[in-house]
Amino acid sequence: DTGVSQNPRHKITKRGQNVTFRCDPISEHNRLYWYRQTLGQGPEFLTYFQNEAQLEKSRLLSDRFSAERPKGSFSTLEIQRTEQGDSAMYLCASIDAGTDYEQYFGPGTRLTVT
Amino acid sequence: AQSVTQLDSQVPVFEEAPVELRCNYSSSVSVYLFWYVQYPNQGLQLLLKYLSGSTLVESINGFEAEFNKSQTSFHLRKPSVHISDTAEYFCAVSGFSGGYNKLIFGAGTRLAVHP
Numbered sequence: 001d002t003g004v005s006q007n008p009r010h011k012i013t014k015r016g017q018n019v020t021f022r023c024d025p026i027s028e029h030n031r032l033y034w035y036r037q038t039l040g041q042g043p044e045f046l047t048y049f050q051n052e053a054q055l056e057k058s059r060l061l062s063d064r065f066s067a068e069r070p071k072g073s074f075s076t077l078e079i080q081r082t083e084q085g086d087s088a089m090y091l092c093a094s095i096d097a098g099t100d101y102e103q104y105f106g107p108g109t110r111l112t113v114t
Numbered sequence: 115a116q117s118v119t120q121l122d123s124q125v126p127v128f129e130e131a132p133v134e135l136r137c138n139y140s141s142s143v144s145v146y147l148f149w150y151v152q153y154p155n156q157g158l159q160l161l162l163k164y165l166s167g168s169t170l171v172e173s174i175n176g177f178e179a180e181f182n183k184s185q186t187s188f189h190l191r192k193p194s195v196h197i198s199d200t201a202e203y204f205c206a207v208s209g210f211s212g213g214y215n216k217l218i219f220g221a222g223t224r225l226a227v228h229p
Contacts, residue, residue, distance in 0.1 A: 041222070107157040
């Protein structure tokens, strides 16, 4: 058990560019969550997967955002045509739903859009 | 829907003094309650959780929180803080309506422990 990992840890991009983040959950965890945390705020839910199925999306997840978990293991979050308002920390968490109640968080990817 | 209010954005305190970080929530369904801690430049770590049973829950590093259903509160306390407790603390709820659900976080309370 190496914990939840996220890559890259930091990403600086210019407005209008596309970016993709990756999350590798704890291997036996079947549920994966994405959250966004802006400065001075708590994390806000974006979306979650049960295995490979995306079961819920927040209204915060505009059409420019897309997330996948193709084989029920790692997940990617893509932001197209980035805007300065997308600058935030993007957090991933995983859980073995049904046997546990603690979400295990990764270190996050900090996105800065210039 | 659920929401969480952390009443203090910052709490300064001297080392070895007691501290209370306040958290109130609203929900139309039964909830699970959590406190997470975020140290500088690190990810979120679970500090303690209330699922059911005893309303007083404790962590291994001396923090405790009490679930008060009538006041919809889950305040975090520690009788004597250390410099190393300096961090951001987040209260979170998860609504339980047929299955475990997403976490709803408060805005956080920054605890600053001074020597």
